[in-house]
Amino acid sequence: MAWVYLLLAGLCEVGWPLGLKMAQHEESRVTGVIFAVFSILLSGFLLWLAQRDIPLGTSYAIWTGIGAAGTFLIGVLFYGDPASMGRYLGILLIIAGVATLKLAH
Numbered sequence: 001m002a003w004v005y006l007l008l009a010g011l012c013e014v015g016w017p018l019g020l021k022m023a024q025h026e027e028s029r030v031t032g033v034i035f036a037v038f039s040i041l042l043s044g045f046l047l048w049l050a051q052r053d054i055p056l057g058t059s060y061a062i063w064t065g066i067g068a069a070g071t072f073l074i075g076v077l078f079y080g081d082p083a084s085m086g087r088y089l090g091i092l093l094i095i096a097g098v099a100t101l102k103l104a105h
Contacts, residue, residue, distance in 0.1 A: 002053035003102075009046035010066025015039025017071045021079065043067075058101050065098035 019036025022028045043063075051059050069091050075081035 002050045005046045006050035006054060006059055006062055007066070009043050009050055010063050011070065012039050012043035012046060013063055013067030014070035014074060015043070017067075018074060061101055062098050065094045069094055 016036040016039040019032045019034070019039055021032070022035060023030075023032030025032075047059060047063050050063075054062075072081070072087070072091050076083045
């Protein structure tokens with residue numbers, strides 16, 4: 001169950017930068033800030049649950065890796081962020097590192 005908590009925590013980790021991006025627009029400022037704060041709290045709580053059974057370094061690296069990769073993809077798909085081969089390679093290296101940590105656990 002700890003790995004499910006960690007996966008959900010990583011997905012919620014994507015929510016707070018998305019909320020902050022939403023908050024940059026006047027019409028969605030309050031909603032964006034509320035979404036960001038809720039995401040931070042939920043992500044932190046789920047990470048706390050996961051860390052009861054998963055080592056600190058492993059859980060933190062996977063949590064931030066999911067957050068970084070997910071935020072990158074949302075930025076490219078919905079916000080017009082640059083999508084060069086180098087940036088995709090960087091995300092693939094993060095995912096490979098996260099997978100290696102999981103396999104080594």
